Amino acid sequence: MYQRIVIPLDGSELAEQVLPHVRDLLHNRTATVCLISIAPIAATVSAPAAPIRLYPLVVSRADLEAQSQERDRIEDELRNYLRGVALNLAHGNVTAEVEVRFGEPAEEIIAYAEDAHADLIAMCTHGRTGLARWAYGSVAEKVMRHAHCPILLVRAMHE
DSSP, X not given: OOOEEEEEOOSOHXXXXXXXXXXXXXXXXXXXXXXXXXXXXXXXXXXXXXXXXXXOOOOOHHHHHHHHHHHHHHHHHHHHHHHHHHHHHOBTTEEEEEEEEESOHHHHHHHHHHHTTOSXXXXXXXXXXXXXXXXXXXXXXXXXXXXXXXXXEEEOOOO
């Protein structure tokens, strides 16, 4: 039934709670699991205390190199994490692919699911409510509303 399953993981134990459910789905099946992790792009916003004067942005070569090195470090760290998860999921007729992207998590998950021709997106909700949900938004809710394939949502159990 499901031959390409996208599994977004952020490195947390909460997100990994979807994995036993995916293993059950994969039992005696031929499938590919597509593991993805998204690193958000940092942005700083602050209110100015004085009127703003716009000047051309000057960024040194050293700054650009440091940013590039940090991005590479984050990508390597996430890719290694996903490869470790892939080793535990891949068996018999199940293969695994890994992808690391930078950007807004829900948008990247949806785009990757389309790129990968996913039959299913399997993910955990982090169970935020109230102000935390308002402040951070719900990635799972955004994916559920905009994805073009079925979604398996597993409610994460907080200890």
